[in-house]
Amino acid sequence: MHQTIKEASAHTGLSAYTIRYYEREGLIPFLARDKNNNRIFDNDALHWLELLTCLRVTGMPLAKQKEIVELTKCGDKTVTERIAVLKEHQADMYRRQAELDRAFKKIEKKLACYEELEQEVNKRVNQLS
Numbered sequence: 226m227h228q229t230i231k232e233a234s235a236h237t238g239l240s241a242y243t244i245r246y247y248e249r250e251g252l253i254p255f256l257a258r259d260k261n262n263n264r265i266f267d268n269d270a271l272h273w274l275e276l277l278t279c280l281r282v283t284g285m286p287l288a289k290q291k292e293i294v295e296l297t298k299c300g301d302k303t304v305t306e307r308i309a310v311l312k313e314h315q316a317d318m319y320r321r322q323a324e325l326d327r328a329f330k331k332i333e334k335k336l337a338c339y340e341e342l343e344q345e346v347n348k349r350v351n352q353l354s
Contacts, residue, residue: 255270257270
């Protein structure tokens with residue numbers, strides 16, 4: 226399956242501008258072009274776009290994303306290094322998830338306090354009416 230940049234954009238939800246940026250930054254390895262020099266997105270290129278989206282959403286710095294791409298270009302001998310980069314990122318994600326969980330709990334408690342206060346205020350207003 227081969228897709229144009231417009232089709233790849235629709236498939237991934239990324240803008241064509243973002244896809245071009247990723248290519249300029251060297252983040253889509255082995256991207257093919259047709260005889261008119263248009264980008265051709267095969268399944269591997271689409272997979273990379275989906276992975277890059279995941280890594281961006283989860284906060285991986287661009288430099289680390291580039292590191293994964295460069296290691297991939299070096300072939301199977303770098304699998305161990307790629308695993309290490311992803312495990313490090315995964316550990317950071319777990320740490321940030323724990324921080325978010327703590328923050329959610331604090332927000333929930335504060336909301337409960339405000340909702341209770343709101344009920345008290347409404348009760349007083351109704352008593353005055």
